[in-house]
Structures are given as C-alpha cells and as structure tokens.
Amino acid sequence: MTATRLFSYALILIVLSYNIQAFADNESSSQPSTWYSIEYLIFENKSLSNQTLEPWTSAAFKIPDNAIRLSNVSSNTAFKPLAPNQQQLYGVYNRLEKLSSYTPIAHAGWVQPLQQKGERKPVQISHQTGPLQLEGTLTFHRGRFLHLDIDLQLSEMNSLAITQTNLSQRFHEPVTLYRLTETRRIKTDESHYFDHPRFGILAIVKKIDSPN
Structure with missing residues (x-):
C-alpha cells in the first residue's frame, strides 16, 4: 500500500472519529437568496515531506482580479468571515x-x-506557516447542483543561512510548488476531503439563516 493511500485512509479515520452532526438538505430546492457558510481546514502531510515528489507546477499562482479578500471586505460586500462560534472543525x-x-x-x-x-x-x-506558504482560491457556487472549486498552491520554502562580515542573515527561497485543483459536487452538512500527496483540505458547507 502506497504512502499516499495510507495518508488518505488515516484522514478518513480522523474525520469519522470526530462526530459532526449532519442534517439532510435538498440542494435542488435552493434559491439565489439562500445563504451558506463554508469552512475549511488545510494541512501539510509531513509523512511525505522527506520523499521526492514531482513538482505539480512551475508557475507562481495568480489571484483572479475578481477574487474576494476576506481580510479586507467592504460593508457592501455580501461575503463575510465565518465567526469562530460557527466553526465546526476545531476538533479535527x-x-x-x-x-x-x-x-x-x-x-x-x-x-x-x-x-x-x-x-x-x-x-x-x-x-x-513556517516555510510553507499557501495561495489560492475557493469558490462555492451552483450550477445544476452545489459545487466547490479548489485551486490551491503550496510553496515549500528552503531556508538558507548566509554569513557576511560576521553577520548571520536568513532568507527563504522557494524550491517546490505543488498545485491542487478540483471541482466537486458537494452536499451540505458533510465533510469533504480533497487529497494531494503533499497537503490536503477538509471543507464543510452548511445552509444558514440570512445574516441580514
């Protein structure tokens, strides 16, 4: 059994052991005014950090011009950060x-x-987090069904020490870029796991009352 497969099985056991109460949701009956919360947990797979993995991309990630930055949302933007008391993945x-x-x-x-x-x-x-830098986008939308689009890039930085005139300076140089892209049909109130050999993401989407 490969290390990647063992990694996936281990994560499934962790998620299943953390009991998240689920409620049925008829996604086909959603209306444009329906509100949702989207929560995510992204983590590194350290068990494969010492293995040689093929870089999944050589190009730096470019944020789309219409991307919403939650740390700088205006009062007239419908998207808002999820409050800590609404988050469910603390146990995981x-x-x-x-x-x-x-x-x-x-x-x-x-x-x-x-x-x-x-x-x-x-x-x-x-x-x-340390030498790991994560950039990307998550997009929740509806076509015929509910979907979550994942486009994430993990940059693994190499920390180098340089001594010059008895001064020690440290800087980081990107050595490897990993990319995870996937579009998946999802159901609400269920945990969804997106897998990459180097990192993974858990996401939960819930229908909520309008915050207005």
Whole structure:
C-alpha cells in the first residue's frame, strides 16, 4: 500500500472519529437568496515531506482580479468571515496538531449568498506557516447542483543561512510548488476531503439563516 493511500485512509479515520452532526438538505430546492457558510481546514502531510515528489507546477499562482479578500471586505460586500462560534472543525484541527504526520496550515471560513455559476466570485486563500506558504482560491457556487472549486498552491520554502562580515542573515527561497485543483459536487452538512500527496483540505458547507 502506497504512502499516499495510507495518508488518505488515516484522514478518513480522523474525520469519522470526530462526530459532526449532519442534517439532510435538498440542494435542488435552493434559491439565489439562500445563504451558506463554508469552512475549511488545510494541512501539510509531513509523512511525505522527506520523499521526492514531482513538482505539480512551475508557475507562481495568480489571484483572479475578481477574487474576494476576506481580510479586507467592504460593508457592501455580501461575503463575510465565518465567526469562530460557527466553526465546526476545531476538533479535527486539535487532533491533527497532536499527530506527528500532519501540520495544520490554515483554518477559517466565510458566509455568502448562493452564486449561480455565471456570477461566481472566488475567495482568496493566503496563509503561511513556517516555510510553507499557501495561495489560492475557493469558490462555492451552483450550477445544476452545489459545487466547490479548489485551486490551491503550496510553496515549500528552503531556508538558507548566509554569513557576511560576521553577520548571520536568513532568507527563504522557494524550491517546490505543488498545485491542487478540483471541482466537486458537494452536499451540505458533510465533510469533504480533497487529497494531494503533499497537503490536503477538509471543507464543510452548511445552509444558514440570512445574516441580514
């Protein structure tokens, strides 16, 4: 059994052991005014960090011009950060922190009204943990069904030490870029796992009352 497959099985067990109460949701009956919360947890797979993996891209990630930056939303923007008391993945986050094979990189979320496919706006994702830098977008929208689009790039930085005139300076140089892109039909109130050999993402989408 490959290391990647073992990694996937381990994550499934972690998620299943953390009991998230689910409720049925008829996604086909959603209306444009329906509101949703989207929560995500992104983590590094350290068990493969010492293995040679093919870089998945050589180009730096370019944020789309229409991407929404949650840390700088205006009062007239419908998208808002998800409040801590609305987040459900703290239990999974704490479990991953205690395991030597994983390192949580980012845990956050947002709320938004439902977007039709032609109107969709991506949410910018930007986090850094030590030598790992994460850039990308998550896009929740509806075509015929509900979908979540994942487009994330993990930059693994190489820390180098330079001594010059008895001064020690440290700088980071990007050595490897990994890209995860996927579009998936999703159901609400269920955890969805997006897999990459180097990192992974858990996401939960819930229908909520309008915050207005």
